[in-house]
């Protein structure tokens with residue numbers, strides 16, 4: 001399942017690539033200076049731990065690269081990567097807007113204090129209720145993905161005496177070279193409007209009452225590690241804008257999407273400097289307001305999942321380390337075969353002789369596995385590990401499968417930590433349920 005064939009990073013490689021992590025001989029693994037054992041002692045495991053310093057660090061890396069290119073682009077954080085109110089408030093504190101894909105995400109962003117005008121509503125199947133709520137809240141921009149949806153937005157806007165600011169999401173038919181389940185910009189998947197249909201639809205939408213058509217959007221996939229697919233897509237967008245303007249259309253905005261990839265091993269991930277430079281080259285001279293919508297890049301490296309060892313079992317010649325965290329907490333390995341680095345919390349554990357182990361959860365599915373054939377020292381029962389780079393598409397994809405309550409979450413900032421979501425109580429699992437008379 002692990003995506004490393006030539007060189008799988010060992011514990012030292014993983015630590016060296018992550019300055020926010022350090023190993024203290026006594027206190028064990030530190031994240032942003034805080035001993036993770038202290039957090040596990042006080043709130044238990046499994047628990048999500050996020051570092052505000054790491055989030056701000058990623059934002060600053062991106063802003064620095066954009067400034068240097070130079071590119072003027074407004075950053076909208078893709079809420080679906082991690083929608084905790086505390087994380088959204090952190091993004092707002094850095095003057096980021098939000099990219100949302102549901103009414104729930106919109107309400108969360110508003111609740112965290114992000115201004116409606118700084119929110120972009122995307123998504124392939126917005127309901128009439130969602131469109132109406134977005135217009136009612138005064139959302140800054142709606143990214144429309146089809147002719148059918150444009151008609152719906154226009155009708156609802158007219159009914160509410162509102163003007164919907166829309167951009168058309170174009171499908172540039174570019175393979176982002178990423179995992180098939182996170183590719184969104186090739187012809188034949190459900191996202192966006194085929195480029196060939198854009199000119200006629202743009203002209204049509206510009207005439208519809210209730211709409212202000214402001215420009216184009218695209219988003220070609222996630223965990224993209226090279227500027228090349230972006231370059232191809234942005235060149236298509238630039239050509240399209242030229243063609244639209246030649247037809248007499250007004251194009252004010254270009255939303256460049258998200259997808260910026262991070263290093264899950266000891267690789268550096270996408271070079272944001274190269275990415276920003278490529279933006280300047282391809283669309284920098286278009287005289288449009290640019291936006292980008294990263295999710296994973298901003299929060300992925302800033303979060304980890306703390307877990308304890310429930311059991312070590314030997315069977316069929318293999319060692320299985322069974323954690324108290326499972327696929328219901330962090331689904332990515334089961335869903336995408338994704339690699340996550342895993343580090344012991346104790347310095348003593350970390351120095352032990354490493355041998356291969358499968359690191360698994362207790363859920364009744366064979367896909368409930370965090371790592372197959374991973375080099376890992378001996379780990380005693382109740383010893384702890386950190387599953388790295390779990391800040392994005394981690395907690396948001398959690399479920400309560402096997403009646404396992406949602407894990408607690410904490411945020412570290414400046415050497416202190418606070419619980420941002422307590423562990424779900426077991427009773428809360430059924431608190432809203434009813435047993436009808438006729439079933440007893």
Ligand SMILES: *Cc1c(COP(=O)(O)O)cnc(C)c1O
Pocket residue numbers: 078080081099101122123219221222223257258259260293294295296297392
């Ligand atoms: C998911 C998504 C993003 C964010 O993707 P990341 O890979 O997390 O950066 C941005 N825009 C849209 C439209 C999305 O669907």
